[in-house]
Amino acid sequence: xxxENTVFEKIGNWVSHSVTLKLLVxxxxxxxxxxxxxxxxxxxxxxxxxSQAATEEVSMKWAxxxxxxxxxxxIPLVYEYKEKEELKEVVKYLYLLPNxxxxxxxxxxxxxxxxxxxxxxxxxxxxxxxxFDLMEKVDRTNLKQIQYGKAFLTIGIxxxxxxxxxxxxxxxxxxxxxxxGSKVPSIITQGITVDLPNLESSMGTKVPFHFSLNxxxxxSISFVPVGGTTEVNVNSPWxxxxxxxxxxxxxxxxxxxxxxxxxxxxxxxxxxxxxxxDEMQGSNLQAAAFGVDLIFPxxxxxxxxxxxxxxxxxxxxxxxxxFLVEVLNKRKIHPFQYALVGLGLCLFYVLxxxxxxxxxxxxxxxxxxxxxVAMIVxxxxxxxxxxxxxxxxxxxxxxxxxxxxxxxxxTDYALLMGSVGLTVMLAMTMYFTRNIDWYQLSIGKEEEKG
Numbered sequence: 001x002x003x004e005n006t007v008f009e010k011i012g013n014w015v016s017h018s019v020t021l022k023l024l025v026x027x028x029x030x031x032x033x034x035x036x037x038x039x040x041x042x043x044x045x046x047x048x049x050x051s052q053a054a055t056e057e058v059s060m061k062w063a064x065x066x067x068x069x070x071x072x073x074x075i076p077l078v079y080e081y082k083e084k085e086e087l088k089e090v091v092k093y094l095y096l097l098p099n100x101x102x103x104x105x106x107x108x109x110x111x112x113x114x115x116x117x118x119x120x121x122x123x124x125x126x127x128x129x130x131x132f133d134l135m136e137k138v139d140r141t142n143l144k145q146i147q148y149g150k151a152f153l154t155i156g157i158x159x160x161x162x163x164x165x166x167x168x169x170x171x172x173x174x175x176x177x178x179x180x181g182s183k184v185p186s187i188i189t190q191g192i193t194v195d196l197p198n199l200e201s202s203m204g205t206k207v208p209f210h211f212s213l214n215x216x217x218x219x220s221i222s223f224v225p226v227g228g229t230t231e232v233n234v235n236s237p238w239x240x241x242x243x244x245x246x247x248x249x250x251x252x253x254x255x256x257x258x259x260x261x262x263x264x265x266x267x268x269x270x271x272x273x274x275x276x277x278d279e280m281q282g283s284n285l286q287a288a289a290f291g292v293d294l295i296f297p298x299x300x301x302x303x304x305x306x307x308x309x310x311x312x313x314x315x316x317x318x319x320x321x322x323f324l325v326e327v328l329n330k331r332k333i334h335p336f337q338y339a340l341v342g343l344g345l346c347l348f349y350v351l352x353x354x355x356x357x358x359x360x361x362x363x364x365x366x367x368x369x370x371x372x373v374a375m376i377v378x379x380x381x382x383x384x385x386x387x388x389x390x391x392x393x394x395x396x397x398x399x400x401x402x403x404x405x406x407x408x409x410x411t412d413y414a415l416l417m418g419s420v421g422l423t424v425m426l427a428m429t430m431y432f433t434r435n436i437d438w439y440q441l442s443i444g445k446e447e448e449k450g
Contacts, residue, residue: 022326025335026319030312033342037311040349044308047353048301054114055218062112062121062162066217067289069156069188069224071169071209072097073132075199076147077277092278094138095187099206099274101130101227107236109294117357120294121218122236123164129210130227134203137275148200156188156224157215165214169194172207187282220244222291225265228274232263238294245290246270263290300361303408304353310407313422314400315345318376320429321393325384333383341376348372369401 073096081088105126112119138146153171157163160180168175171194178192215221222245223232237258243249247269249261265288267274272284318341326333348368356364376397380390407417 022323026323026338029335029338029342030315030319033315033339033346034312036343036346037308037349040311040346041305041308043350044301044304044353047357048305051117051301054117055119057114063215063217064159064162065220065222066124066162066215067156067158067222067224067291068103068126068128068213068215069158069285069289070191070226071128071130071153071155071194072184072187072226073151073153073196074184075151077138077143078145078147079142080144081142089144093184094275094277095184095281096132096134096275097226097228098130098209099133099228101128101225101230103128103223103230103232103234105221105232105234107221107234107238107292107294109236109238119218121216122221122238122294123214123216124221126213126215127210128213129208131206131208133206134199138277148203149197151196151199152183153194153196153209154182154184154188154191155194155211156182156191157213158190159217160190160192162216163214164216167192167211167213170208170210171196172202172209186280187285189282219295220291220293222289223263224285224289225263225270226285227265228267230263230265232290233261234292235260236292236294240295242293242295243291244293246288247290259292261292265290300356300364301353303361304349304356307352307404307408308349310404311346311349313425314348314397314404315342317396317400317425318342318345318393321389321396322380322383324433325389329384329386329389331384337383341379344372344376344379365405369405373397373401 075094075096077092077094079090079092081090103126105124107122107124109120109122112121153169153176155169155178167178169178170176176194176196178194180192182188182191183193221234223230225232225247235258239254239256239258241254241259241261243252243261247263247265250264251260251262253260270284270288272281272288319338322333322338322341325331348371351368351371352364355367358364373394377390377394380393381387384390384393403417403421407421410417
């Protein structure tokens with residue numbers, strides 16, 4: 001019986017003081033803490049989805065993304081064919097694009113609230129001008145009639161709810177009233193139509209046009225380069241534009257006070273002609289669109305998700321300090337205490353996303369980091385029983401969260417900063433533990449002997 005007790009005592013003593021076993025336990029704890037870390041990332045994704053739903057709801061009531069497409073001039077052509085001794089008429093449509101197109105616009109963003117969520121919308125003032133070279137370029141074989149009296153102009157506006165003022169088109173010095181809807185849905189899905197009853201008298205000449213458009217929308221505004229030469233100039237006080245589409249600006253200036261962008265697109269740069277008859281060019285027009293997106297530099301939820309990806313790093317660095325305190329200062333720390341500290345570190349990300357929904361990200365980060373660091377350091381005073389060790393832990397945590405914050409701000413260099421930072425941390429750990437004889441280490445034996 002005495003021998004059995006001796007065996008169990010030896011096993012218990014080994015479990016209590018084995019460095020290898022403690023490392024195994026810490027590794028298992030880190031892996032287990034990946035579960036709440038993953039749940040936190042799912043929580044952030046869920047909150048981001050709610051934010052996107054709020055954005056879509058506000059956009060539906062304000063106006064969605066806007067795209068200006070056109071103007072496109074349409075002239076009906078009547079062809080007569082003989083089929084089985086009968087004459088049949090077929091109506092085709094000639095589509096003409098402007099010889100040049102100039103768009104000058106100012107986009108003024110606004111922030112609307114939907115519950116706790118912010119949604120970016122805008123109001124814009126667009127001045128559109130150009131000219132049509134009205135030359136007859138049609139196949140006259142079997143052509144019976146060109147119906148100039150039924151010609152019309154179509155201007156594509158992707159969300160008509162965004163038009164905030166009555167619109168009139170100056171066509172060759174004559175104000176023409178517009179009608180809602182598009183008569184050529186295969187080319188322009190949504191838009192307005194302008195009837196041009198006196199077009200025949202203008203054939204063979206260049207006809208200038210001009211109109212002003214007070215248009216509101218959400219998030220982005222884009223343009224289709226229908227002109228033989230298309231020039232678009234946009235300025236806005238929004239400091240974080242994202243240029244997208246088939247063409248980037250030829251000139252741009254982005255500052256903290258806003259941006260200015262200038263595009264110039266030639267007809268040779270796109271995959272559709274200046275005129276065609278009954279061809280399906282709608283998809284080619286859409287493919288040539290370009291514009292600007294009014295975005296946040298890095299969305300708060302994206303920052304939170306990116307920060308949560310570094311959770312393992314923070315947990316490992318903190319556990320490393322606790323483990324070194326154990327093996328170097330012969331101070332036993334129970335796995336339950338490791339688990340409490342790990343859960344506290346995970347709590348940082350929940351605090352971050354919940355506070356950032358009510359204030360700016362930087363303030364939320366400072367509050368969450370201060371709360372978690374203070375909680376863990378104060379707890380370590382009892383666990384370590386040495387202020388110097390707690391101050392070392394404080395320095396490590398402050399360094400880790402400061403490094404993480406800097407990495408989140410550097411959107412383009414985040415991967416580089418993260419990889420370099422992790423390499424430096426590993427190198428420092430290797431340096432400071434280089435002289436430790438791990439085979440001779442045990443936990444807590446000196447404390448028990450004393």
